[in-house]
Amino acid sequence: MIYPSGRAVWAAAAGAVPAFLVALALPSFWYLGLLWSCLLLAFLAVDAAAGRGRASLNASIDAPQQVGVGGEFSVHVAARHSGPRAAEARVGHEARLAPVDGSGGALLPTAGGGSLNLRFQALRRGVASFDRLWVRWRGPFGLVWNQVVLPVESKVAVLPDVSSARGEAITLLQHAALAEGHAQRRAGQGREFDALKDYQPGMGRRMIDWKRSARHGKLLAREFRIEENNNIVLAIDSGRLMCEPVDGVPKVDRAVTAALLSAFIALKGGDMVSLFGFDARPRVSSGAVRGPASFAMIQKRAAEIDYSSEETNFTLALTTLAARLDRRSLVIIFTDFVDPISAELMLRTVGRLTERHLVLFMMMKDTELEGLADLPPRSGEDVARAVVAGGLLRERQVVIGRLRLLGAHVIEADHNRLGPALVERYLQFKQEDLL
Structure with a gap:
């Protein structure tokens, strides 16, 4: 051009x-x-x-693979050409990224081309991309611009800020006495064999290992510990209702933060963790991983859970998830609903899921509805709002009650306490040997 x-x-x-x-x-x-x-x-x-030189022009963009929400990072633009020396460049970016000092500028001359460093800030979680690069240069008289548009592909994973989640995780681990990230060993609890010990009065007879006792000539009891290889599935709904903001932050972002907190705890405790994201259809599915070193992979896959305006298809999502699970698992579902009609299909699928797996629903309290229900009746409109809000809250409790009747566990917590409440229930499941 x-x-x-x-x-x-x-x-x-x-x-x-x-x-x-x-x-x-x-x-x-x-x-x-x-x-x-x-x-x-x-x-x-x-x-x-x-000034023509398109055939000899080659440009590239170098950006970091991942960055935290709100963080700033540098993008390096390099252009190589044999003709023009003075050139300008501009990069195309998504709305998740905001340029700090502009998205373009003059290329500083280098050997065989030019380079440019730009600063961007990550605004929203997700996978942001730089999709094109504009490069232009003047002719020898400076009267015309020669411009080309080069397709590039550079993606940056904008990850949730887990610094606070890590601090909460360490505090909760210390509180639960999970030293060095291993599951707490409790004699007589759990199903995983740990060691043999001398039989003591008060121990159950089922703990006696009769074969080894006969071999050693004394009573020996089997000591068990809580299993460390449980399968934890974090299923996050990213449909329309989950993209509504709560205190200025979308629900799905708060769910992702709580899921990462529980994933950090579970990986430190020796359990296997997998991530599953869905809206109208399954979107993100990671394999089960184990060990603290795998947390970076879970964090990166969490950035792929995008915001959606579609209605959630619980039947397709939960049926697909159940088909991929080949062993008993703790399925933690982060979702939301407004009435029994929209949750009817979800209830039918959950009934089949709870037959084999331990299912836990994580939901945030609807502070807006609670505020409207408690609104002082100063006018007729206030009374109408309070009545409608109270009816929606009662219908929500009906759905929660039906979920519990189906065998699912439900936690309805404040958005600021979603992560700690989940971790406390997870540790309770392990202590009670329910996994």
């Missing part, structure tokens, strides 16, 4: 005044005023032809 520069516009404007004066003073020689225009067009043609 070739178009005139500001210098060409000013040159044309400067030549228009003398041409007008010549035509005014010498009407019979009016055509002399066109000489400047013809001369300018000739220079423009020469400048455009001399």
Whole structure:
């Protein structure tokens, strides 16, 4: 693409005044005023032809693979060409990213090309991409711009800020006495064999290992511990209702933060963790991983859970999830609903899921509805709002009650306590040997 520069516009404007004066003073020689225009067009043609260099142009974008929400990072633009030396570049980016000092600028000359460093800030969680790069340069006279659009593919995973989650996780681990991230060993609890010990009065007879007792000539009892290889599935609904904000932050973002907190705890405790995201259909599915080193992978996959405006299809999502589970698992579902009609299909699927797995629903309290229900009746509109809000809250409790009748566990916590409440219930499940 070739178009005139500001210098060409000013040159044309400067030549228009003398041409007008010549035509005014010498009407019979009016055509002399066109000489400047013809001369300018000739220079423009020469400048455009001399400045061509698309075939020799090659550019690339270097950006970090991941960054936290609200963090700033640098993007390096490198252009290599054999012709023009002075060039400018501009990058195309998604709305998740905001340029700090602009999205383009002049390329600093380097050997065989130029480079440019730009600063961006990550605004929203997700996978942001730089999809194109504009590069332009002037001809030798500076009268025209030669511009090309280069397709590039550079993605940056905008991850949730887990610094506070890590601090909460460490506090909860210390509180639960999970030293060095291992599951607390309790004699006589759990199903995983740990060691043999001398039989003591008060121990159950089922703990006696009769074969080894006969071999050693004394009573030996089996000591068990809580299993460390349980399968934990974090299923996050990213449908329309979950994208509504709560205290300025979308529900799905709060769910992802709580899920990462529980994933950090579970991985430190020796359990296996997998992530599953869905809305109208399954979107994100990670395999089960184990060990604290796998937390970075879970965190990166969590960035792929995008915001959606579609209605959640619980039947398709939970049926797909159940088909992928080949062993008993703790399925933690982060979701929301407003009435029994929208949750009817979910209830049917949950009934089949609870037959084999331990299901836990995590929901945030609807503070807006609670505030409307408790609104002082100063006018008729306030009374109407309070009645409608109270009815919706009662219908919500009906659905929660039906979930519990189906065998599912339900936690309805404040949005600031969602993560700690989940971790406390998870540790309670392990202590009670329910996993």
